Amino acid sequence: xxxxSMEAHLRLSQANYPVISFGTGSLVRLPGPTxxxxxxxxxxxxxxxSMYKELEAKDxxxxxxxxxxxxxxRNRGVKWGPERWQDWPVGVPRLQxxxxxxxxxxxxxxxxxxxxxxxxxxxxxxxDLLNRGSPLNRPxxxxxxxxxxxxxxxxxxxxxxxDLANSLNAAAAEExxxxxxxxxxxxxxxxxxxxxxxxxxxxxxxxxxxxxxPSTWTLAWF
Amino acid sequence: MASSPSSxxxxxVPDQIRQLNDxxxxxxxxxxxxxxxxxxxxxxxxxxxxxxxxxxVTDFLAEAFATPALPNSEKETMxxxxxxTLESLIETEVDAQVLRNVIQAAASIxxxxxxxxxxxxxxxxxxxxxVSIKHKILQLWDGAPPTVRICCIKFAQRxxxxxxxxxxxxxxxxxxxxxxxxxxxxxxxxxxxxILEAEASGLLxxxxxxxxxxxxxxxxxxxxxCLSIMARTRPSxxxxxxxALLSFNPLQAANSPLTxxxxxxxxxxxxxxxxxxxxxxxxxxxxxxxxxxQQHVETTMRMVAELFDSxxxxxxxxPKPQDGYDAKRQRIEASQIQIPPLGPGPHSLADVFTxxxxxxxxxxxxxxxxxxxxxxxxxxxxxxxxxxxxxKAVDGVRGRLETLNNSPPAELNPNTAPLGVEExxxxxxxxxxxxxxxxxxxxxxxxxxxPAAAEPRISLDDTLGLRSFSLPQPQPLxxxxxxxxxxxxxxxxxxxxxxxxxxxxxKQKAGFxxxxxxxxxxxxxxxxxxxxxxxxxxxxxxxxxxxxxxxxSKRPPSLNNSIREILYNYIMEDFRKHxxxxxSWLCEEWYNDRVQRKAGSGSGGGGDQPTYYEKxxxxxxxxxxxxxxxxxxxxxxxxxxxxxxxxxxLSRVKHMCRDPSVTxxxxxxxxxxxxxxxxxxxxxxxxxxxIWTEFEDARPMASKYLSKYRPQFLENATKENNDNxxxxxxxxxxxx
Numbered sequence: 001x002x003x004x005s006m007e008a009h010l011r012l013s014q015a016n017y018p019v020i021s022f023g024t025g026s027l028v029r030l031p032g033p034t035x036x037x038x039x040x041x042x043x044x045x046x047x048x049x050s051m052y053k054e055l056e057a058k059d060x061x062x063x064x065x066x067x068x069x070x071x072x073x074r075n076r077g078v079k080w081g082p083e084r085w086q087d088w089p090v091g092v093p094r095l096q097x098x099x100x101x102x103x104x105x106x107x108x109x110x111x112x113x114x115x116x117x118x119x120x121x122x123x124x125x126x127x128d129l130l131n132r133g134s135p136l137n138r139p140x141x142x143x144x145x146x147x148x149x150x151x152x153x154x155x156x157x158x159x160x161x162x163d164l165a166n167s168l169n170a171a172a173a174e175e176x177x178x179x180x181x182x183x184x185x186x187x188x189x190x191x192x193x194x195x196x197x198x199x200x201x202x203x204x205x206x207x208x209x210x211x212x213x214p215s216t217w218t219l220a221w222f
Numbered sequence: 223m224a225s226s227p228s229s230x231x232x233x234x235v236p237d238q239i240r241q242l243n244d245x246x247x248x249x250x251x252x253x254x255x256x257x258x259x260x261x262x263x264x265x266x267x268x269x270x271x272x273x274x275x276x277x278x279v280t281d282f283l284a285e286a287f288a289t290p291a292l293p294n295s296e297k298e299t300m301x302x303x304x305x306x307t308l309e310s311l312i313e314t315e316v317d318a319q320v321l322r323n324v325i326q327a328a329a330s331i332x333x334x335x336x337x338x339x340x341x342x343x344x345x346x347x348x349x350x351x352x353v354s355i356k357h358k359i360l361q362l363w364d365g366a367p368p369t370v371r372i373c374c375i376k377f378a379q380r381x382x383x384x385x386x387x388x389x390x391x392x393x394x395x396x397x398x399x400x401x402x403x404x405x406x407x408x409x410x411x412x413x414x415x416x417i418l419e420a421e422a423s424g425l426l427x428x429x430x431x432x433x434x435x436x437x438x439x440x441x442x443x444x445x446x447x448c449l450s451i452m453a454r455t456r457p458s459x460x461x462x463x464x465x466a467l468l469s470f471n472p473l474q475a476a477n478s479p480l481t482x483x484x485x486x487x488x489x490x491x492x493x494x495x496x497x498x499x500x501x502x503x504x505x506x507x508x509x510x511x512x513x514x515x516q517q518h519v520e521t522t523m524r525m526v527a528e529l530f531d532s533x534x535x536x537x538x539x540x541p542k543p544q545d546g547y548d549a550k551r552q553r554i555e556a557s558q559i560q561i562p563p564l565g566p567g568p569h570s571l572a573d574v575f576t577x578x579x580x581x582x583x584x585x586x587x588x589x590x591x592x593x594x595x596x597x598x599x600x601x602x603x604x605x606x607x608x609x610x611x612x613x614k615a616v617d618g619v620r621g622r623l624e625t626l627n628n629s630p631p632a633e634l635n636p637n638t639a640p641l642g643v644e645e646x647x648x649x650x651x652x653x654x655x656x657x658x659x660x661x662x663x664x665x666x667x668x669x670x671x672x673p674a675a676a677e678p679r680i681s682l683d684d685t686l687g688l689r690s691f692s693l694p695q696p697q698p699l700x701x702x703x704x705x706x707x708x709x710x711x712x713x714x715x716x717x718x719x720x721x722x723x724x725x726x727x728x729k730q731k732a733g734f735x736x737x738x739x740x741x742x743x744x745x746x747x748x749x750x751x752x753x754x755x756x757x758x759x760x761x762x763x764x765x766x767x768x769x770x771x772x773x774x775s776k777r778p779p780s781l782n783n784s785i786r787e788i789l790y791n792y793i794m795e796d797f798r799k800h801x802x803x804x805x806s807w808l809c810e811e812w813y814n815d816r817v818q819r820k821a822g823s824g825s826g827g828g829g830d831q832p833t834y835y836e837k838x839x840x841x842x843x844x845x846x847x848x849x850x851x852x853x854x855x856x857x858x859x860x861x862x863x864x865x866x867x868x869x870x871x872l873s874r875v876k877h878m879c880r881d882p883s884v885t886x887x888x889x890x891x892x893x894x895x896x897x898x899x900x901x902x903x904x905x906x907x908x909x910x911x912x913i914w915t916e917f918e919d920a921r922p923m924a925s926k927y928l929s930k931y932r933p934q935f936l937e938n939a940t941k942e943n944n945d946n947x948x949x950x951x952x953x954x955x956x957x958x
Contacts, residue, residue, distance in 0.1 A: 089290060090290075091285075091288055091289045091290050091291070092289065092291045093250035093251070093253070093289070093291055095250060095251060107247070107250050108250065108285055108289075109289070109291075119610075120608075120610065123497060126447075126494070126497045126501075127501050129447065130450035130451075130497070130498060130501045131450070131501070133399050133450070133454075133455075134376070134379075134447065134448050134451060135288075135290070135398065135399055136289075136290075137284075137329040137330050137376050137377075137380065138284070138288060138326060139372055139376075139444065175318075175319070176319075193367075194318055194367055194368065194369030194370075196368060196369040196372065196440055197367070197368045197369060200439055200440065200483050200486045200487050200490070201482075201483040201486075203486050204481070204482035204483040204485065204486045207486070208482060215486075216489060216490065217486060217489075218446075218447065218490050218493065218494040219372065219439075219443040219444050219447065220443070220447040221376060221447050221448055222288075
């Protein structure tokens with residue numbers, strides 16, 4: 001929720017993808033002066049801007065040097081504040097987030113692909129989806145791309161996720177382009193295959209390009 | 223707004239789509255417009271409408287029936303007229319996306335339609351429409367492209383949910399998920415619960431059949447990810463689902479050539495089924511099947527890891543992160559912890575266990591930190607450590623050890639090669655190699671003295687090699703050290719026992735069946751202590767005793783006696799409360815004396831064993847007599863319960879009478895013995911006589927008893943007394 005997901009959010013929204021970002025923990029935790037004194041904030045209730053102002057008032061040197069202010073400064077330009085996955089009412093229209101980057105296209109309150117940046121988050125997302133009981137009957141691809149939570153790795157990971165998003169999007173566009181019975185009767189095998197079926201091979205090909213970003217995928221339901 | 227076919231036909235398709243998008247924005251802003259907008263756009267979409275419109279409208283319908291923002295009652299009144307459109311579309315549709323949307327919408331509508339027919343049994347037309355859509359979807363299930371098939375699976379899931387009995391345990395889902403077979407009245411005009419249930423059962427089987435030999439990760443995942451709600455809320459499905467999951471082997475796809483795509487799918491199927499199983503067992507932890515689930519999860523995980531490990535060996539290793547970079551980042555996350563494999567050797571043992579790249583920390587000598595602090599840090603860290611991080615780290619180290627183990631043996635340096643290697647080679651059993659390796663390391667770790675800083679780096683080949691290891695010779699154990707240790711143990715047992723002191727809860731007497739330490743009560747610990755005191759070295763001490771029994775202080779101290787001392791002190795702390803301990807201790811002493819005597823006479827030793835019973839009894843009675851007050855029943859109890867009485871013991875009672883306030887107590891206790899313990903009756907009466915003789919104050923009371931039991935004596939004594947008013951000295955009167 002700190003470096004990685006916001007980096008990915010920024011990248012994807014800059015590439016004109018509709019995007020929503022979430023944390024899966026119970027609280028937003030930012031590094032504090034020592035490892036046992038993190039700065040803790042509530043999800044959905046604290047804006048990046050207020051976090052920025054609070055930490056800047058607390059110890060500007062510390063939080064500038066450890067990159068937190070830099071990150072919060074960037075984040076507040078991306079969206080209002082951190083949201084928690086488990087509190088997300090999937091399928092409820094999302095119109096009040098219009099100032100968030102990448103909000104266009106997410107008005108329906110659903111997405112086609114969920115990226116997580118850590119295996120633990122992927123597990124939390126799947127467990128939560130199982131728990132919700134798949135009431136919407138809507139398939140969703142949940143993909144984990146393991147990224148270390150620091151500036152540099154987040155940067156590399158953001159590129160990796162964008163590359164994967166581009167590959168997936170290309171396949172989806174191809175599917176939209178194939179029309180009617182033609183989709184069954186003509187065209188290459190790859191073009192005939194639907195987006196959903198192609199996801200595993202797209203990830204496999206992507207994994208060859210990004211061997212240092214381990215990934216996991218499943219098809220789940222909203 | 224595009225509200226009629228005639229008006230829409232005048233617009234181009236892109237214009238129509240634009241209008242439709244505006245309409246959608248309207249309903250997203252305020253869901254109350256849904257019914258009118260849905261009603262308005264249905265006419266523009268029929269089997270003949272342009273593909274773009276069919277896709278858009280069906281997508282919109284799927285969204286409308288899925289969104290939790292729209293109340294179910296609204297959806298329920300909308301579904302009758304939407305079903306007409308859906309039915310006409312699904313009959314002829316071939317476009318996968320339209321089909322997908324239609325099936326998704328139908329899946330959301332199915333429970334609503336069922337609730338509708340339950341409450342409006344006259345409207346068979348709508349229900350028949352739903353049934354016809356259902357049959358069409360079930361037909362499509364096998365032949366359609368995978369992207370449509372996953373939606374068919376989901377549709378079947380909703381049918382099963384609606385047509386099986388709910389547990390009633392989880393009612394918080396609301397919406398269509400709560401529609402279940404128990405909502406159908408048994409005499410419903412249209413719906414026959416038995417037929418519905420049978421159909422659901424068949425559909426569940428069909429869903430679960432995917433786990434038998436299907437290699438398509440997409441279909442398997444789609445099925446796995448919709449099983450949870452069924453298993454949790456529909457009890458009749460859960461055991462079938464669990465059994466299907468437990469017999470599912472995601473590796474069956476591994477038989478085909480292992481392409482990158484199949485690897486993605488195998489990993490996905492394994493991980494998804496693992497998460498589902500863990501998810502289900504977490505929510506029903508007392509289900510007897512949980513241990514099987516855990517076993518299955520572990521086995522499958524291992525199999526997949528092995529498969530990928532052997533396949534992935536050739537992958538280039540991750541480049542080492544730049545030096546100095548990681549130093550800043552001590553925070554460890556499960557996924558980001560990387561255990562770099564060891565580079566080319568030689569390695570020290572420390573290298574094998576070093577998981578960080580920071581050289582400064584690597585050379586930090588932990589032995590300089592006080593052990594208590596290390597322990598605290600270690601415990602704290604282990605408490606907070608993410609289990610995944612630990613597992614990953616352990617795996618990493620294990621992997622390193624395995625790599626080292628599998629790597630070709632380093633050339634032996636003739637200068638340092640252990641002797642005897644060649645001779646041993648023939649007997650060498652490689653099976654033990656690894657086990658001993660690990661043990662060796664653990665041994666080393668356990669026993670390693672603090673490595674001196676100046677010590678040369680131990681090369682790994684030395685540390686991991688098989689060498690004999692011998693523990694350092696322990697300090698010779700002196701009897702004093704053993705005694706101190708024994709005493710400390712006994713003291714701590716006693717301390718613990720005191721904390722167990724709980725006279726409030728009296729349990730039934732164990733009697734002769736008492737077993738030492740059969741329960742963790744005060745009694746059982748006391749039994750251990752008394753037996754330790756009496757028996758532990760019984761039979762080993764005759765010789766010294768024979769010579770020096772006269773003088774206890776010269777005898778070497780023994781554990782027994784120190785336990786006796788501890789017991790004595792414990793009893794005297796509160797003799798009224800601990801009198802039961804005193805009695806049981808004395809019983810043990812008495813018993814042991816008997817056993818020793820018997821053993822001694824049997825072996826011809828001639829009864830030179832030390833005896834303790836009398837000594838201990840006298841000591842105790844001397845200990846508490848001065849503190850007795852007139853109402854103390856404890857003396858009576860003590861005298862009646864200890865196993866053996868003799869003159870010496872009873873004479874102590876006699877001396878009590880020096881204090882007139884307890885004379886009565888002494889005499890009643892003796893009387894009690896006279897009545898209740900026939901074997902000592904005469905002795906007790908003798909003592910009463912003595913009391914009469916020695917203590918004038920006690921005479922009135924003593925004579926009361928004597929007049930009953932020894933009238934002869936009393937007569938003689940009074941006569942004698944009349945002749946000679948001074949009482950006879952004790953010695954003369956009691957000679958027997």
